[in-house]
Amino acid sequence: MTTGTTAGMPPGRGGGGAGTPGRESGAAAPGAAEQAGGGRGAEAPTEVERELAAALADGGQDAVLDVLARTRLYVLVPRLHADVPGWTAPLPTFRDGASRRICVPVLTPGLLPPWHPEWVFRAVDLGELARIWPYDARRLAVNHGTPLAALIDAGPRRLRSWQSADARSGAARRGRLLTDAAGPLHGPLAHGLALGAHLAVHNGLVWNRLGAVYQDYATDRARLRSPWGVRHRADFRRRLDSLMKYRLVGRVQETVLRARHTLADRLGRTPTRPEWTEAVERAFAARDAEDRAEAHRALHRSVRYEERFRADGVLAPDRRIDTLAAFDLGRAVNLVRLALGARLTEPREAEQDVLRLVEPARRAYPSWADFSLGYALARLVHGDDADGTPGEELLYRQSLAQHRILTQDPTSPYRNIPWS
Secondary structure, three states, rough: OOEEEEEEEEOOOOOOOOOOOOOOOOOOOOOOHHHHOOEEEEOOHHHHHHHHHHHHHOOOOOHHHHHHHHEEEEEEEEEHHHHHHOOOOOOEEEEOOOOOOOOOOOOOOOOOOOOEEEEEEEEHHHHHHHHHHHOOOOEEEOOOOOOOEEEEEHHHHHHHHHHHHHHHHHHOOOOEOOOOOOOOOOHHHHHHHHHHHHHHHOOEEEEOOOOOOOOOOHHHHHHHOOOOOOOOOHHHHHHHHHHOOOOOOHHHHOOOOOOOOHHHHHOOOOOOOOHHHHHHHHHHHOOOHHHOOOOOOHHHOOOOOHHHHOOOOOOOOOOOOOOOOHHHHHHHHHHHHHHHOOOOHHHHHHHHHHHOOHHHHHHHOOOOHHHHHHHHHHHHOOOOOOOOOOOOOOOHHHHHHHHHHHHHHOOOOHHHHHOO
């Protein structure tokens, strides 16, 4: 493995490389290997780049491959090509000026360039790259033009080692908090983006970015189509409006919690379960049998999971969860990010949409911890698996882990952005 600058795509955020796919590079800049591994971790935008810097400093190719196998890698694609139905554009290549080798350029998540309406990105993993590798390419050029640039050998024997690293990694890591050091970290926009942090952690994506991709262009478009039913801009605006008004979280489930909240205000204390059950039965007396059954299931699950939260030390004995609004507000952030990635909106409008979510969240919850538990409870109340089944237990453990990451990790926005 050798390191140095490469050419082949517009400049990334971390360096001065320029060009478009196919442009020939000049000589490799001296000192890139030292910069990548010389302890300058503060320049690495996310944890991925910090891990890559450490692996480059160590100098072992296996360590570098292991880092690359644990993350998504991004390939630049003209949007015109990406929009062709049923066709995948070939990997871009360029000739490195120093080695004279044909290279395939990729970027790690923290070094994507700014959003552009006509240039999009395709996410690939190391195993996929090995399977579709161009016969004439001999190097993988990672993060061209940045202090974290690397040229990785890609001969037939090396490609097998990529597949081995991919098998060891088990694909890109999910369930982790990724923060872009160059993105918003404080202030209203950071606060708004942090409302969507649960899904970002779940998918192993950067939480504080409105940029070139959410996951990748094709996936962003597919996720808008299903489950959101969004195929064009008008659909997106309607869905976002519904989420901002809490219309999608479940009218029955929300009514069940509001019945307890109203009764608690009248009694001056949290109602007992029989008192709450009676209030719910009154509220749903005129509803059909399906709504009544759904209401009783929502009440049962709310009691069950609040008790589990208390047993696990994340909900105080005298506290309760009065609204599931966090679920719609958090998903609204991610819908905006998906629409931006799919080019159904543009960055300035996306920022304004995210900013609009802050005040509704503050009205609904008194703290980040309460917001986070509201989001977690909504996931669990809507879960498809029956209580006590492996699927239900996995969903609970995932939800609890995400809550703990966001409320306990020192780098979490929930620890560093004031709620009010």
